[in-house]
Amino acid sequence: MTWRALRARRRELAGLGGWSLVESLPALLAGYLVARAVDEGFLAGRLLNGLAWLGALAVVVVVGAAATGRTYRSLGAVVEPFRDDVAAQVVRGALRDATRAGGRPDSAAVTRLTHQMEIVRDTFAGLLMVTRGFFFSAGAALLGLLALAPVVAALAAAPLVAGLVVFLAALPAMVTHQRAYVRAGEQLGQSAAAALAGHRDVLACGAQTRVTADVERWVSAQAAAERMLARMAAIRSLSLGIGGWLPLLVLMLAAPWLVERGLTAGAVLGALIYVSTGLQPALHTLVQGLGGGGLRYAVTLENILRTYPLSDDQHPSGPATRTPHSRPPTGPADRSPAVEVRGLTFGYGPRARPVLQNFTLTLADRDHLAVVGPSGAGKSTLAVLMTGLVPPQAGTVHLAGATVAQIEPAVLARMRVLVPQEAYVFTGSLADNLRYLRPDADDHTLEVALDALGAGPLATRLGGLDAPVAPALLSAGERQLIAAVRAWLAPAPLVVLDEATCHLDPALEATVEAAFARRPGSLVVIAHRISSALRAGRVLVLDGDEPVVGTHEQLMARSATYRSLVGCWDDSVVPSRAASARHG
Structure with missing residues (x-):
């Protein structure tokens, strides 16, 4: 769904990319302009030349800051329609599940539409900003290092790649733990909602201990998942140390060797600026963004779409290419355990x-x-x-x-x-009552069940499968007969x-x-x-x-x-x- 949303808004993405390119000018030129200011200005005894180069840097920074404001405007044009699409999917799915035959309201839908929806919207926006920021900023910094000296670019790029490898290798485990955290939170919401809604029955049956233990189990599961996520932060710190701080250490240790081979002091300083203001912040933003908001986004959106899958007309592959995951049952029961x-x-x-x-x-x-x-x-x-x-x-x-x-x-x-x-018989049609435990049963299956249990005369008296059923107007025996047919149909x-x-x-x-x-x-x-x-x-x-x-x-x-x-x-x-x- 993410790629489909991005493909549908190519123009907005192009605008975002254009302003991001302008925004990355300081990252591209900062080290070069500082090197020129040092080598051709201050070290050469030409103060005005040095100040002129720094003035050019200031102009570039102002232009980049102005472009930053435009990127957020372009970002909204991509994110808000996507958020509306996902919200509409949740509402359609929740209403479909609640109004279909045998359906029931899902208390977790409120969590998906509020808390989880805001996670999706905010993290989707954050991911766009993080990924485009990394590619433009890191790319600009590496181009600047190449312009100064290819050997310097190689010295800085090697630890950067190593840090990225460490982070990407740990990413699947991070996704697994984030998924466990989201699902535990949802199960906790459902368990708590059921306990609160049925508190009178719980007290009447003396089931307080059991219900409390069930809620406590999900509280513990969510706490354990959150602790594991906290441990994953150590891996993010390790990747940042390797990819962000190690290039600085390598350049400082190699500075004498580089100067001996003709690299100027301004070029060394410019290289350090490229790493400290370009590569390091870009990597930090990427790791923190993907390791935090990115995981929440992927798992939360997966959870929403798993619960409310795309309908045939919404699916990217179209209705003709979709295949069912399982064969519908052909009888009341497909397997019989002892x-x-x-x-x-x-x-x-x-x-x-x-x-x-x-x-x-x-x-x-x-x-x-x-x-x-x-x-x-x-x-x-x-x-x-x-x-x-x-x-x-x-x-x-x-x-x-x-x-x-x-x-x-x-x-x-x-x-x-x-x-x-x-x-238990609820207000609705006779067919809805009979399909309560077998929503996929067609009318013919219902009629076969009614005849098998001798309930055909009752269905005729009520007016057929589509006739409304009022529980208060049924006798105790009639309610039992409807419940029996419903149970016979159950798989x-x-x-x-x-x-x-x-x-x-x-x-x-x-x-x-x-x-x-x-x-x-x-x-x-x-x-x-x-x-x-x-x-x-x-x-x-x-x-x-x-x-x-x-x-x-x-x-x-x-x-x-x-x-x-x-x-x-x-x-x-x-x-x-x-x-x-x-x-x-």
């Missing part, structure tokens, strides 16, 4: 009796597990632990071979979906239904669970009817003592808790899996 719970322990409070203690469970691909037990036995607790919403006090939960604590939140969100008893290999169908009638509940059982992936159902347990491949009984896992027939034989639950359920008259299948 779930493994090892040594899980969790209790609500340091002195409370653990709800789950040293609990272990393995859920294979395409497993269908029902979880039953009396109220307070830990069924919903297991659901939130298994999906990584709450960290355990001991033990681990593995999805696809990785612990949920090690999986990035965005990745974890695509690996599992938890549907609670209180279904998550693991689905956990925590009494998510308790307001549906038994026949519709059977249809919903059968659809999830056919869906690729693993299914866990927190059961509230015996028919849900009968449809499952295995049943887990939680009763506050040792958990028991088995089939319906096995548990009827060896679990008193399960037999008691079966006797208390309203549809306990269903004697076997075959009878349940007939009801489905």
Whole structure:
């Protein structure tokens, strides 16, 4: 995007270059005029000649200063349109993400549009000034040294090149650390915004420690990245020492040798002036500019464009040359990881009796597990632990071979979906609600999902996919049915239904669970009817003592808790899996 913006403003850049050339006249002529003033004026006993040469230098300095003012005017003609282009890109991307089906506002967009945008604008301007200043000033100084004596130019250029090599070699590491700093700051903003927005829920759930630890983690990450950036300043100082100060030392040490070979005292003084007022400031400006503002510019702009990429009509290569990075999913789930719970322990409070203690469970691909037990036995607790919403006090939960604590939140969100008893439906169209977890689903995919879960009559009654949905006008069962279709569409290999169908009638509940059982992936159902347990491949009984896992027939034989639950359920008259299948 930077090169595209520069190519689009060639005329303004040409004007900037022209005034920069005039501005560099003092750097080009200072050493030469001082050498003439010394050799042909003061050392020759001609005071007026010396003063005349210095007067010419003063005129050149005034002309250069006047040109400096014009360069800033030309700079604004390049920078401000570029800033407007980037700001428009951020606004378009944020609005697109917030208004698309299943989209949501991004709190980090405010940071990108304010703080990060100002970084981009200021550092872009600084980079232009730094780079053109280095090339014109350093180039002018080297030309002046060549005019004095080629050997002097060689003595000064060698350390300058060495200093540049040291700096450029360290630049990739500087970019990496600057990128870590910017992303840590953005993650910190998102984490803090989420904590503040949900502070009531955090207090209600007693999750203060977890939320505080999450925010503190990003504070520490940002602090560590900033400390590393500070260490990078030592490398910049080293390159400045080699490229800026070493040429002065070399020239001073070589001065007797140069004078012996015919170089005049004025030429030696002029060479020192070229290095001290031309090469050294130019290198210092370049290193500090690229090592500071340049890194911030590159990483911040990369971060903005990574979040809000250019659309087809904005991309330099055009829409025809762009290729997708990944194939869209063709079904509800493209891969199905196993779930493994090892040594899980969790209790609500340091002195409370653990709800789950040293609990272990393995859920294979395409497993269908029902979880039953009396109220307070830990069924919903297991659901939130298994999906990584709450960290355990001991033990681990593995999805696809990785612990949920090690999986990035965005990745974890695509690996599992938890549907609670209180279904979440928002104001909007029915299609928007169904696409909440699968934004790329087309209308045909939505209709297939509605039919698979027996929700076609509900969609017809509401008026179709484009019909508006008012949550307050829906029954609890209708909200659950919409949430179930949404979860079925999600590309998550693991689905956990925590009494998510308790307001549906038994026949519709059977249809919903059968659809999830056919869906690729693993299914866990927190059961509230015996028919849900009968449809499952295995049943887990939680009763506050040792958990028991088995089939319906096995548990009827060896679990008193399960037999008691079966006797208390309203549809306990269903004697076997075959009878349940007939009801489905």
